[in-house]
Amino acid sequence: MERPSGKKTPSQRVSEIVDKTQGSQAWNSIFRPGSVFRKGYTDSPRNRSYVIMNSVLYHLHPVKVKRHAVKVSDQFEVDDTVAICYRYCIKNVDYETSHNLTIEQQSQFHLYVPGASVSVRYDPKRPCISTVT
Secondary structure (H helix, E strand, C coil): CCCCCCCCCHHHHHHHHHHHHHCCHHHHHHCCCCCCCCCCCCCCHHHHHHHHHHHHHHHHCCCEECHHHCEEEEEEEECCEEEEEEEEEECCEEEEEEEECCHHHHHCHHHHCCCCECCEEECCCCCCCEEEC
């Protein structure tokens, strides 16, 4: 409720400051989903260890295979598009697949010759689904 003189009441100023703070980027980075500080997430030794183990899990099994670990084994054309075959290994399981190169990737044709190293992104739940980056 506004005062006649145009000044805000102390409660209005406090609520305005709270709104600005909770809408800031710093607030969102601290209280993001998955953070131990977010609402509804009790701070217990079990939950803290869960957060740490999740971080370790994604560190040990990232969603991207390093460039030197993947080599192009073959290159062929299918209906005016260039496709490459490549192999990669995740959790000691070998995968061999092919990928149609985009127009942008075809313009950099020399990067995808047989024997070249490429980086691959994959779905951690289904590692057989991957794409060349």
